[in-house]
Amino acid sequence: MRRTVIVGLLVASGAAAGAWWWLTRAERAPKPLALYGNVDLRQVQLAFNNSERISAVLAQEGDHVRRGQVLARLDQSRLEPQVAQAAAQVAAQWQVVERLHHGNRPEEIAQTRAQVAAQRSIVEKLRNGSRPEEIAQARANVIAAQAEAVNARRRYQRLKSLSAVRLPDQSQVQAVSQEELDDARAALDEAEAKLTVNQKALELVLAGPRQEEIAESEARLALNRKALELALAGPRKEDIAQAEAQLRGNEAQLAFLKQQLADTQLMAPADAVVRTRLLEMGEMSSPQRPVFSLAIIDPKWIRAYVSETDIGKLRPGMTASVTVDSFPNRHFEGWVGFISPVAEFTPKAVQIEELRTSLVYEVRVFVKDPSDELRLGMPATVSFPPDRRGPQALEVPR
Template identity: 25%
Template sequence: MSKILSKKGVKWLLVVGVVAVVALFGFRYWKGKQSALPDGITSGNGRLEAKLVDVAAKEPLRVLEILADEGAVVQPGQVLVRLDTTTLLAQLAEAQESIAAAQERLAFSRASIVKQKSEIELAEIELERSRRLVKEGAGSRREFDVRNAKVETAKATLAEAEAMLQTSKQQVEVARASAATIQTRIEDATLKSPVLGRVLYRLAEPGEVLAAGGKALTLVNLEDVYMEIFLPSEQAASVAIGAEGRITLDYAPDRAVPGKVSFVSPEAQFTPKQVETRSEREKLMFRVKIQVPRELASQYVENIKTGVRGVGYVKTNPSAAWPNWLQNLVAPAPGKQPAPSPGAQPEPGTGGSSGG
């Protein structure tokens, strides 16, 4: 009797095992059908990336202070680094003194011209008087010649003064241009953020001397966010610039970020040494860039972390319809989107390592 029961038990266990295996394969098949892409849409693995921007010195100067640490979010125009401008300020003071001296020479030249014009006017009156006296026979010819020479000398002196006036004006402009150049160099010593971004690397400390072009900080431009994927040549050839795209991240595969194809590489990234057979030609992979809209990225700057892995999807056929699981989009929010509270649904780009 016990043998009969044991055989029945084994039979039931086999039945349950078969049912479990069938259910497992059925579930996997159903999940595969749910995540299958329709014709006209292709995908590739990638990671969230952003353009890098270097904050660098324009000329060799010592670092006075750095006002942002790694990981800080910075705004366009925000002061990030101040360089020591003591020498430049001394040069600016010297240039301003040169402006004052040039302006004094200019004023002297103008006064000299006024004086020369008055002397010419007086000399011409005396010359006319001498001319009448000579004509009437009451004056000497010599005196007339002396006064005539005096007029000519006064006119020559006036021309010289006018030339000095032009020179003085040019000296003032040169001095002002020199001061403006130094002022620009002083302003360039205050390094500001050109973008809305996050500090990725802090490359200098106060007291260090940066060379011309020396980097103090490297920023991640949080408004220029994208994902690069690699597609076989046949699929890449069907992707158009401006085609619709979607990005999903591994930590939140049920949320999709809308995007557009902004670049398709004209050259293969992986090329066999000899491309002869069809299987080898299929190894050719082309880089495709899916750009996140700037207005959307700017609303999630607190959440974006580059380096997060995910999947990028692009349309090879504009009329193809996105599957339901790629229509749950991260939508733009009016105004600045606040960071999600603990326990809330995470937004794109949170988590992961920082990188370019």
């Protein structure tokens, strides 16, 4: 009997010890951590850089758009002629730079040499004075003019004498008409004028060129020689640098206008969903007036808040399981991408078990959503397995 009591006490003691060990073990075992928050993503407001009339709006609210997709366009009728003009100026200035780099053509140098040679001949001729042949020719011209003037004067005097003679039996009729006499007088005047011209020419030939003419001709020769030196030396480095600087300025202006022309197209910066269409075709755009409001579909995260007592259980890169009420049987893979270093009071929109006046830390749990099922603002539950860390090499989206 006594042995039975002892055995019973031992069994009872063992059962009590086992129960105590089990209960204390359960208390020591880490509990899964659950956070509650909402789906969040980045939103952008798209506006044109220029103020111009909108010519086309190509996206509707709710459309899924891809990165680089054109969503709207501005009127390009003002910019296209400016781009064409700037391109023509670049082409013209490029030709100037090329011409300066290559220097003067052989034909241009040969032409300048010919001008120098021609002007040198003129100077030598002026310095040497008139040639004997020229003087002899001038004297011959004077002699011929004198003979012509003598003959003209004799004829005129003869006709003048005859003009006073009356024909026999015709007292009123002259032997020479007045018209013939006038013609003879005109011929005499012309011969005397020609003689005067030839005499002046002979005087100039005998006197030779004036010093002023020689000086003027020598000055022209000096200018032609300087032009030849410049042609042989080619353009100056300063002229080439100036032309190249002008070319760069024209190219910069062309690039600026091309960028303005490209800015007439409003493109999606990333894969997104059109939330709001704010302007329509025909309205005036400006940098201060957004045309679209977009929701960027990647990355997505759950914005949740963790209490100060649980903040030590989270580490960046830790994996998590995310569920939403809309898809209760779906588990979205996630990881901790951001833990706020600053504590704050519990936001009114967040519900946790602790008091609202408790200090909490914002946590962002990024979620993989390849099917694009999560929507902005959806309530979500984030579950962390006890003492489980995700791979530290996970890339955390910024």
